[in-house]
Amino acid sequence: MGACIEKETCMYPVSLRNVDKTYRLDTVTVPALSGVSIDIRPGRFTVLCGPSGSGKTTLLNMMGCIDRPDAGEIQVDGQAVQAMTDDALSDFRARRIGFVFQNFNLLPVLTAFENVEYPLVLAAVPAAQRKERVRALLDAVGLADRAGNRPGQLSGGQRQRVAIARALATEPALVLADEPTANLDSQTGAEIIALMRRLQRERGASFVFSSHDPMVLAQADDVVRIRDGRIDAIEHRDTCAEVAA
Amino acid sequence: MNLWMLALRNLLRNRRRSLATLLAMVVGLTAILLFGGYRSNILYGMETGFVQFSGHLQVQRRGYFVDGGDNPTAYGIAGYQRIIDAIASDPELAPLLRVVTPTLQLGGIAGHMESGHTRSVLAQGLVAPEINRLMQWNDHGMVSYAQPLALEGTAPHAAVIGTGVARKLQLCAALQVPHCTNASTNAYTSARTSAAVQAPEATAMPDDVAALSALERSPDAERAPTRIEMLVATAKGAPNVASLQAIKAVNLGIKAIDDMYLAMHLPQAQRLLYGTQPPEVTAIVVQLQHTAQLPAARARLQALLTQDFGTQDLEMLDFRTLNPMFGQTDEFMASMFGFIALLIAVIVLFTIANTMGTAVVERTVEIGTLRAMGQRCSGIRRLFLCEALLLGAAGTLLGLLATAVVAWAINHSGWTWTPPGYSYAYLVLVRVWQDLPLLAGSIVGMLAVTLASAWWPARRAARMDIVDALRHA
Numbered sequence: 001m002g003a004c005i006e007k008e009t010c011m012y013p014v015s016l017r018n019v020d021k022t023y024r025l026d027t028v029t030v031p032a033l034s035g036v037s038i039d040i041r042p043g044r045f046t047v048l049c050g051p052s053g054s055g056k057t058t059l060l061n062m063m064g065c066i067d068r069p070d071a072g073e074i075q076v077d078g079q080a081v082q083a084m085t086d087d088a089l090s091d092f093r094a095r096r097i098g099f100v101f102q103n104f105n106l107l108p109v110l111t112a113f114e115n116v117e118y119p120l121v122l123a124a125v126p127a128a129q130r131k132e133r134v135r136a137l138l139d140a141v142g143l144a145d146r147a148g149n150r151p152g153q154l155s156g157g158q159r160q161r162v163a164i165a166r167a168l169a170t171e172p173a174l175v176l177a178d179e180p181t182a183n184l185d186s187q188t189g190a191e192i193i194a195l196m197r198r199l200q201r202e203r204g205a206s207f208v209f210s211s212h213d214p215m216v217l218a219q220a221d222d223v224v225r226i227r228d229g230r231i232d233a234i235e236h237r238d239t240c241a242e243v244a245a
Numbered sequence: 246m247n248l249w250m251l252a253l254r255n256l257l258r259n260r261r262r263s264l265a266t267l268l269a270m271v272v273g274l275t276a277i278l279l280f281g282g283y284r285s286n287i288l289y290g291m292e293t294g295f296v297q298f299s300g301h302l303q304v305q306r307r308g309y310f311v312d313g314g315d316n317p318t319a320y321g322i323a324g325y326q327r328i329i330d331a332i333a334s335d336p337e338l339a340p341l342l343r344v345v346t347p348t349l350q351l352g353g354i355a356g357h358m359e360s361g362h363t364r365s366v367l368a369q370g371l372v373a374p375e376i377n378r379l380m381q382w383n384d385h386g387m388v389s390y391a392q393p394l395a396l397e398g399t400a401p402h403a404a405v406i407g408t409g410v411a412r413k414l415q416l417c418a419a420l421q422v423p424h425c426t427n428a429s430t431n432a433y434t435s436a437r438t439s440a441a442v443q444a445p446e447a448t449a450m451p452d453d454v455a456a457l458s459a460l461e462r463s464p465d466a467e468r469a470p471t472r473i474e475m476l477v478a479t480a481k482g483a484p485n486v487a488s489l490q491a492i493k494a495v496n497l498g499i500k501a502i503d504d505m506y507l508a509m510h511l512p513q514a515q516r517l518l519y520g521t522q523p524p525e526v527t528a529i530v531v532q533l534q535h536t537a538q539l540p541a542a543r544a545r546l547q548a549l550l551t552q553d554f555g556t557q558d559l560e561m562l563d564f565r566t567l568n569p570m571f572g573q574t575d576e577f578m579a580s581m582f583g584f585i586a587l588l589i590a591v592i593v594l595f596t597i598a599n600t601m602g603t604a605v606v607e608r609t610v611e612i613g614t615l616r617a618m619g620q621r622c623s624g625i626r627r628l629f630l631c632e633a634l635l636l637g638a639a640g641t642l643l644g645l646l647a648t649a650v651v652a653w654a655i656n657h658s659g660w661t662w663t664p665p666g667y668s669y670a671y672l673v674l675v676r677v678w679q680d681l682p683l684l685a686g687s688i689v690g691m692l693a694v695t696l697a698s699a700w701w702p703a704r705r706a707a708r709m710d711i712v713d714a715l716r717h718a
Binding site: 064067086087090092093094095097099101103105107108109110118121122123166 | 620
């Protein structure tokens with residue numbers, strides 16, 4: 001495991017320094033991130049917002065260690081991750097990062113219970129402890145009575161609740177959500193955001209969203225505005241501070 | 246939730262596709278096993294027939310097998326009884342032995358005076374009780390077509406002839422030989438009144454044979470319509486004739502042999518060939534309890550012969566050498582089996598590869614999700630290999646079941662066929678369960694093909710870029 005980028009960055013769940021990322025589509029080169037530096041404050045509800053193609057998802061992927069930068073340094077939960085091997089990164093993600101996807105991405109052949117349990121299997125949590133934790137999580141998201149249902153037997157909102165429970169199963173330091181309300185109606189979306197906000201507060205985890213949903217933005221502690229692959233502004237709402245990028 | 250359960254559920258997710266893949270595997274495995282079982286039946290059958298006829302090993306004078314078939318006197322084994330006793334009493338060999346018996350093979354002309362016909366024959370002098378014991382060998386539990394030799398307990402001048410010889414000598418009616426032409430059957434009756442009446446293909450008896458046979462003829466010859474004369478050249482080159490009583494015509498299965506076969510008691514054959522000289526034999530037939538004992542028996546026998554009977558320049562030939570047809574058939578069947586197995590393996594390989602490839606494409610987002618959640622590349626690869634292995638295991642089990650059913654149906658159908666060169670029909674049987682190498686090879690082969698075909702799609706799935714996989718529409 002690598003050390004912190006700088007001593008003071010160790011306190012942040014995610015720190016990026018001068019991160020560049022370019023995608024190549026056939027012969028065309030598309031810059032997705034250019035010199036991005038940011039610290040995500042711990043225990044906050046952070047929203048990355050910006051127009052389509054601004055680089056929100058790319059930034060989220062960098063934070064989630066599922067994509068590697070062309071240049072720059074990334075530190076997640078106190079670990080410099082860019083030098084880690086693929087297996088080490090996989091193990092790191094399994095233990096320290098939770099994901100919530102726009103399309104829920106539940107495994108259709110598993111029940112709600114098994115979907116939530118799966119990250120715990122990957123993290124090699126003992127079976128008895130797994131069962132207990134999954135039951136508590138399903139209870140927390142209000143789906144204790146749906147534990148045996150497969151995703152196909154659940155509504156969109158219920159699926160996203162299962163996905164949230166799954167993301168929290170390993171008690172990660174960081175939960176990343178890519179437009180989690182995009183495929184939900186407004187009422188369900190509001191319920192999901194409220195649920196995530198509650199769980200974030202209860203568990204003290206750091207949540208980072210990419211979204212342009214006003215409901216999500218309304219709940220944010222920190223808002224990171226992105227445009228053309230660069231941080232435009234960072235707004236700390238709890239201190240009413242706006243940090244220039 | 247372990248990997249196997251996840252793999253199983255993924256397979257059940259698209260039942261129709263999984264079933265189609267399974268069907269290809271079941272048909273493939275069943276075809277391989279049935280053909281392999283059929284091949285085993287043929288080879289076991291041939292081995293049984295050859296070992297019943299010529300034993301596992303024969304001790305011969307060096308060069309007899311290659312060059313001495315028409316010159317037994319030049320390749321006779323002197324003092325053969327001493328060799329037989331030494332073999333039978335050897336403490337290492339004795340437990341392996343079933344039969345050790347001498348035979349004398351000689352060529353000659355058989356003539357039937359009544360009809361005035363002759364025929365070249367390849368005669369065997371043998372010890373009938375021991376030959377009958379030889380014929381009872383059936384290590385593989387085959388449907389044996391070997392009938393006991395009718396010579397046992399008969400008079401010293403008795404002989405058994407092949408059905409082809411009987412036909413040529415116009416003995417069809419007397420020996421109740423089926424499938425004779427009208428000319429053959431009628432000729433016998435008419436020949437009794439007129440020796441001039443001959444079938445078109447018959448050969449007139451030479452004068453010298455007739456003269457010698459007249460000397461040999463016993464007073465009751467007229468009352469024995471199946472009496473034949475056997476003319477051979479003695480060890481010194483002089484002609485010698487024995488008067489034999491054909492007591493039965495036998496069908497040995499192979500027409501070429503049936504047309505030449507004549508068996509008589511060993512002392513009779515020795516008298517005919519060696520006269521008053523010390524009798525010899527052309528081979529000592531050694532039959533073992535089991536074919537698997539052949540290498541051990543061969544090694545010990547070689548040592549024994551070299552040590553105690555080195556002066557005679559003896560050699561040992563196993564049944565494969567004595568019957569080249571066995572090896573040729575084995576090679577032919579093996580090449581056919583290999584070709585069919587290869588074809589089926591390729592079909593199964595591409596079927597499974599297609600199934601797994603489609604599954605990988607369909608589940609791209611899932612693969613990305615699993616990887617994002619922390620599943621290692623190797624875990625993804627294992628997941629798809631597990632699915633393939635489960636498919637392979639299910640296909641193998643169902644294939645074995647289907648084979649059992651079809652094999653049972655074939656073995657109880659009563660179907661027969663006549664192999665090339667054979668003179669009667671054999672039951673079509675498949676022997677799948679007795680051939681352990683075939684069974685094990687087919688099962689392992691099927692699983693190996695399954696894994697091989699899934700390897701590439703599994704590798705592709707494992708190496709997917711997570712972000713690209715998650716974006717997959």
